[in-house]
Amino acid sequence: MSSDTSEIIRQDDVTIRFAGDSGDGMQLTGTQFTDTTALVGNDLATFPDFPAEIRAPAGTRAGVSGFQIHFSSADIYTPGDAPDVLVAMNPAALIINYKDLKPGGIVLVNTGSFTEKDLERADCKTNPLTDGSLSGFRVIQEDINQRTIEALAGSPLGKKDVLRCKNFFTLGMMYWLFSRPIEPTLEWLEEKFGKKPDLFDANTRALKAGYNHGELLRLFQGRYEVPKVDNVEPGTYRNINGNQAVALGLVAGAELAGLKAFLGSYPITPATDILQYMSVMKNHGVITCQMEDEIAGICTAIGASFAGHLGMTNTSGPGLALKTEAMGLAVITELPLVIVNVQRGGPSTGLPTKVEQADLLQCIFGRNGEAPIPVISCSSPADAFECAVEACRIAVEYMTPVILLSDNYIANGAEPWKLPAIEDLPRFEVKFVTDPEGYTPYTRDAKLARAWAKPGTPDLMHRIGGLEKDARTGNVSYDPDNHQIMCETRLAKVMGIRDSIPTPTYYGPDAPDLLVVSWGSTYGATRSAVEALQKEGRRIGRLHMRHMYPLPYGLPEIFASARRIVLPEMNFGQLARLLTSEYPQFKFEQHYKVKGKPFFAPELKAHFRTILEEMA
Amino acid sequence: MSELQQLKAKDFKSNQEIRWCPGCGDYSIIAGVQAVLADIGVARENVVMVSGIGCSSRFPYYMETYGFHGIHGRANAIATGVKVANPDLQVWVITGDGDGLSIGGNHMIHSLRRNVDLKIILFNNEIYGLTKGQYSPTSPQGLKTKTSPYGSVDAPFNPLQLALGSGSTFVARTLDTQPKHMKEVLAAAAAHKGSAFVEVWQNCVIFNDGCFKDWTDKTTRDEQTIMLQPGQPMVYGKDQDKGLKIDGFALKIVPAAEASAWDPTVDSAGPAFVMTQLDNDPAMPRPFGVFRSVRKPTLDELVHEQIGTVTTKRGPGALKDLLYTSDCWTVD
Numbered sequence: 001m002s003s004d005t006s007e008i009i010r011q012d013d014v015t016i017r018f019a020g021d022s023g024d025g026m027q028l029t030g031t032q033f034t035d036t037t038a039l040v041g042n043d044l045a046t047f048p049d050f051p052a053e054i055r056a057p058a059g060t061r062a063g064v065s066g067f068q069i070h071f072s073s074a075d076i077y078t079p080g081d082a083p084d085v086l087v088a089m090n091p092a093a094l095i096i097n098y099k100d101l102k103p104g105g106i107v108l109v110n111t112g113s114f115t116e117k118d119l120e121r122a123d124c125k126t127n128p129l130t131d132g133s134l135s136g137f138r139v140i141q142e143d144i145n146q147r148t149i150e151a152l153a154g155s156p157l158g159k160k161d162v163l164r165c166k167n168f169f170t171l172g173m174m175y176w177l178f179s180r181p182i183e184p185t186l187e188w189l190e191e192k193f194g195k196k197p198d199l200f201d202a203n204t205r206a207l208k209a210g211y212n213h214g215e216l217l218r219l220f221q222g223r224y225e226v227p228k229v230d231n232v233e234p235g236t237y238r239n240i241n242g243n244q245a246v247a248l249g250l251v252a253g254a255e256l257a258g259l260k261a262f263l264g265s266y267p268i269t270p271a272t273d274i275l276q277y278m279s280v281m282k283n284h285g286v287i288t289c290q291m292e293d294e295i296a297g298i299c300t301a302i303g304a305s306f307a308g309h310l311g312m313t314n315t316s317g318p319g320l321a322l323k324t325e326a327m328g329l330a331v332i333t334e335l336p337l338v339i340v341n342v343q344r345g346g347p348s349t350g351l352p353t354k355v356e357q358a359d360l361l362q363c364i365f366g367r368n369g370e371a372p373i374p375v376i377s378c379s380s381p382a383d384a385f386e387c388a389v390e391a392c393r394i395a396v397e398y399m400t401p402v403i404l405l406s407d408n409y410i411a412n413g414a415e416p417w418k419l420p421a422i423e424d425l426p427r428f429e430v431k432f433v434t435d436p437e438g439y440t441p442y443t444r445d446a447k448l449a450r451a452w453a454k455p456g457t458p459d460l461m462h463r464i465g466g467l468e469k470d471a472r473t474g475n476v477s478y479d480p481d482n483h484q485i486m487c488e489t490r491l492a493k494v495m496g497i498r499d500s501i502p503t504p505t506y507y508g509p510d511a512p513d514l515l516v517v518s519w520g521s522t523y524g525a526t527r528s529a530v531e532a533l534q535k536e537g538r539r540i541g542r543l544h545m546r547h548m549y550p551l552p553y554g555l556p557e558i559f560a561s562a563r564r565i566v567l568p569e570m571n572f573g574q575l576a577r578l579l580t581s582e583y584p585q586f587k588f589e590q591h592y593k594v595k596g597k598p599f600f601a602p603e604l605k606a607h608f609r610t611i612l613e614e615m616a
Numbered sequence: 617m618s619e620l621q622q623l624k625a626k627d628f629k630s631n632q633e634i635r636w637c638p639g640c641g642d643y644s645i646i647a648g649v650q651a652v653l654a655d656i657g658v659a660r661e662n663v664v665m666v667s668g669i670g671c672s673s674r675f676p677y678y679m680e681t682y683g684f685h686g687i688h689g690r691a692n693a694i695a696t697g698v699k700v701a702n703p704d705l706q707v708w709v710i711t712g713d714g715d716g717l718s719i720g721g722n723h724m725i726h727s728l729r730r731n732v733d734l735k736i737i738l739f740n741n742e743i744y745g746l747t748k749g750q751y752s753p754t755s756p757q758g759l760k761t762k763t764s765p766y767g768s769v770d771a772p773f774n775p776l777q778l779a780l781g782s783g784s785t786f787v788a789r790t791l792d793t794q795p796k797h798m799k800e801v802l803a804a805a806a807a808h809k810g811s812a813f814v815e816v817w818q819n820c821v822i823f824n825d826g827c828f829k830d831w832t833d834k835t836t837r838d839e840q841t842i843m844l845q846p847g848q849p850m851v852y853g854k855d856q857d858k859g860l861k862i863d864g865f866a867l868k869i870v871p872a873a874e875a876s877a878w879d880p881t882v883d884s885a886g887p888a889f890v891m892t893q894l895d896n897d898p899a900m901p902r903p904f905g906v907f908r909s910v911r912k913p914t915l916d917e918l919v920h921e922q923i924g925t926v927t928t929k930r931g932p933g934a935l936k937d938l939l940y941t942s943d944c945w946t947v948d
Contacts, residue, residue, distance in 0.1 A: 232947045234947050235946070236940060237946070237947060238939075238944040248939060260701070281933065282922060282926040283926050283931065283932060285933075287919060289700060291696075291726070292693075295723075296723055299687075299694045299696075299697065300694070300697030301697060302686075302694055302697060303693070303697025303698040303699075304701035306694070306698055309702075311697065325687050326687060328687075422935055422936050455664045458659070461661055463677050463679075463683035464685070465667075465676070465685025465686060466669075467685060475632060
C-alpha cells in the first residue's frame with residue numbers, strides 16, 4: 001500500500017457520519033473507526049443516533065441508524081456539527097441525513113441499495129441520486145454490495161452473510177480516505193472471530209478490499225490526513241462512553257468508600273448499559289440484581305445499603321418516576337444510595353433514544369414531603385467517571401441518596417479519557433458503628449450524617465423505616481415539633497454539602513457582556529461557541545455547573561459581574577427557573593431546544609452573537 | 617459481645633409499646649415468632665425483620681432485632697437486597713394480604729420464583745385494616761365493605777395457589793388461634809433454606825371479625841380443618857376418624873384407616889396444589905400445615921457462588937485493572 005500516489009490533503013478537523021439500515025452494522029463501523037482514530041492520536045468525540053426500534057422494517061426511514069465521529073488535530077468538545085462526509089448505505093439513510101452535510105461535503109452512496117424497491121421502502125418518489133437533491137455535494141457512487149460480493153468470491157458464506165460484510169468494505173474505504181491503519185481492526189477481528197475462520201476471513205477480505213478499492217479506483221480526489229494532536233497532556237488514555245464511565249466510577253466509588261457495590265436495576269434505554277457493564281465486574285465483588293421492575297431495583301439497593309453495601313440503581317426518566325416513593329424512603333432512613341438518571345426525551349416514553357435534559361426539577365423537587373436529595377450532573381463521557389465517584393463520596397459522607405444525572409448524548413457518546421492515577425483518587429472510607437455506648441439510629445456527626453450500624457453487629461439492633469422518627473431515640477414519633485426538627489435537620493445536612501464542593505470556575509474576561517451558564521451535556525457545544533466568540537474578541541464568558549443541588553457557594557459574585565446571563569438548556573429553562581428562585585436579583589435568560597438533538601456549536605454561537613449585538 | 621447465651625422469647629421484645637387493637641390476631645403471631653426465634657437459638661443481631669405498610673407491617677418496631685419498615689408492597693424487594701448483600705443474616709418479611717398480594721404482588725411472585733432465602737409471613741385477614749375496612753385481594757366475593765357496600769364483585773386470590781404457582785419452595789398455612797401449630801409451622805419455615813411462604817389466617821376484630829370462625833371456633837374446627845403432618849396419614853375430625861385419600865387430581869374423604877400419607881417434599885407442586893383446591897369445596901375440610909417443602913438453590917447462594925467462580929477464574933479484580941485495560945494508549 002506504500003505505492004499509493006494519491007494526493008494527500010491535510011485537514012485539521014473532520015466529521016464523518018455513517019448511516020445505514022439498523023441491520024447494516026453502522027454502529028460497529030463507527031466504533032472501529034473511532035478506536036483506530038484514537039490510536040492514531042487525534043482528539044475525538046462520537047455520537048451514535050439510532051432508532052428506538054431494534055429492527056424497524058428494512059430500508060425504511062424509521063430504521064436508519066447513524067454514527068457520527070468528529071476527530072481533530074486540536075482539542076475538541078463535541079461530536080461535531082455539520083458532517084464533512086456522509087456515508088449512506090441506502091436511500092433512507094441518504095434522505096434523512098444529507099441536509100445536515102456541509103456545503104461541498106462528500107457523500108459516499110452505496111448504489112447497490114438503490115433499486116426501485118429500495119426507493120419505495122424509503123418513501124422516495126424520485127431518486128435522490130438523479131433528481132438534483134445532491135447538487136452542491138461531491139457524490140461518490142459505488143455499488144458496495146457488488147464490490148463486497150466480488151471481494152468475497154469463493155467464500156463458503158451464503159450470499160446474505162457475504163452482504164453483511166459490506167460495512168467492513170465501507171470501513172476499509174474510509175480508512176484509506178482518511179489515512180488510517182487497518183491493523184487495529186484486523187486485530188479486533190482476530191479477537192472476535194478467531195474461532196470462526198470463515199467469518200474472520202470474510203470480514204478481513206472485505207476490509208482490505210475496501211481499503212485497496214479507495215486507492216485503485218481513484219473515487220476520491222485524494223486522501224486526507226488529520227495529524228495527531230501535538231500538545232496532548234501526557235498520560236494514559238482510553239476511549240470511553242458515558243455509561244461505561246459511570247459504571248467504572250460507581251465501582252471505583254464503592255471501593256474508595258471501602259464498601260461493596262450493589263446495583264439493583266431494571267433495563268431501560270439509554271441506561272441499561274450501566275447494568276450490563278457492572279454485571280461483568282463480578283471479580284471486583286460487584287453484585288448486580290436485575291429486578292422485576294424499577295421499584296424493586298431501587299428497593300433492593302436500599303436493602304443492600306441497610307445491610308452495609310453501597311446501594312445503587314440506574315434508570316432513565318420514566319423509571320425515575322417509578323422510583324420516586326422509594327427515594328423518599330432513602331431520604332427518611334438516611335441511607336447512602338446512588339441513583340443514576342440517564343435522561344432521554346420525555347414526557348412519558350417520549351423519545352427513548354434521543355437526548356433531553358428535562359428531568360432536572362423532577363430530580364431536585366419531585367418527591368412527596370420535604371425530601372431534599374443532592375443532584376450532580378456529568379458534562380461529558382470522560383467527566384462521568386469523576387462525577388460518579390463524587391456521587392458515592394457525598395452518599396456515604398452525608399448518609400443520603402444522591403442523584404447522578406447523565407443523558408443519552410453523554411451515555412452513548414465517546415471520547416478519549418485521561419485515566420486518573422489510582423493513588424490520586426479521593427478516599428472516603430466508611431466507618432461503621434460498632435460501639436453501643438450512646439448509640440441511637442440518629443446519632444449524628446459534625447456533617448449531620450447519622451451513624452451507620454449494619455445488621456450483624458451485636459448490641460446495635462435498631463429499627464428504621466418510612467415513618468418519622470424521634471430525633472433523639474430513633475423511635476416512631478408523631479410529635480409535631482420533632483417532625484419539624486427532623487425535616488430541618490435533613491435539609492441542613494444536604495445544604496451542608498456546599499462546604500465540600502467547589503465554586504465552578506468562570507472562564508472569560510472580567511465583567512463580561514454576556515455570561516453563558518451551562519450544565520450537563522451542553523458543555524461541549526457551549527464551550528466551543530463561547531471560545532469561538534472570545535477569539536473574535538467578544539466579551540463573553542462561561543460557567544459550567546456540576547453540582548445542581550445544593551448549589552455551590554460563590555455563584556452570585558460571578559453572576560453580578562456580567563451584564564447579561566443566558567442559559568442554553570435542552571428543556572424549557574429548568575436551571576434558569578431554579579437560579580431565578582435562588583437568586584431573584586439577577587435575570588436569567590433561557591434558550592431552549594427540545595428536539596431530541598443536542599445543541600450544535602454554530603447555533604449557540606449565532607444566538608450568543610445576536611445577544612451581544614443587541615447590547616452593542 | 618455475641619449472644620451465645622440461651623435467649624428467651626421476651627429477649628426478642630423491643631421496648632416499644634405495641635399498638636395493635638386489643639384482641640387482634642397479630643399479638644398471637646408476634647408471640648409465635650419471638651418464641652420460635654428463641655427456640656432456634658439465632659442471635660438477635662443476625663435477624664432482620666422487613667415489612668411494608670399495613671397493620672402487620674408495624675411488626676419490626678416491636679422486635680429486638682434489626683428492622684426495616686419499608687413502603688407499601690416493597691418489603692420483598694428490600695429484603696432481597698438485605699439477604700443478597702449479606703447471606704449470613706436471617707431475613708423475615710412481614711406482610712399482609714393487601715401489602716403482599718395487591719400493591720406488592722409483583723415483588724411477591726418474583727421473590728418466590730427466585731427462591732430468595734426469606735421467611736415470609738403473610739397475615740391474611742381478608743380486609744384492609746389500617747385504612748379502616750376496604751375489601752382486599754383475598755376478600756370473598758360478596759363481602760360488604762366500605763368500598764363494596766353492595767358486596768365485592770372481585771374474585772379473590774388463594775395465597776397458597778399464588779405461592780405454588782410462583783415456584784415457592786416452601787408453602788404453609790396456619791391460624792392465629794392455634795399458637796402451637798403456628799410455632800411448628802414457623803419453626804419449619806425458619807429451618808427451610810429458600811423462600812418460605814407462610815399464610816396466617818389472622819382475625820381482624822374491628823373490620824372483619826369472625827371471617828374465619830367456621831375454622832377457628834372450638835365447636836366446629838375439628839370437623840372443618842385438617843392439620844397436615846409430613847409423612848403422616850391425613851386424618852381429621854374430633855375423633856380422628858376421617859381421612860383424605862389422594863384420588864387422581866382430587867382428594868376424597870375416606871375412613872381414617874384408608875387415608876393417604878402426606879408428603880410435602882415431592883418435587884412436583886401438583887399434590888400441594890390439589891390440596892389447596894379443598895378451599896373451594898364447602899364439603900371438605902380446610903388444610904393447614906406445610907404444603908410444600910423442597911430444597912433448591914437460593915438466589916443469594918447462586919449470586920455469591922457465581923461471584924466466587926468468576927473470581928477464581930479471573931482472579932480478584934483490582935481497581936487499576938478495571939481502568940487500565942488493554943485498549944489504553946499512552947502519550948509521553
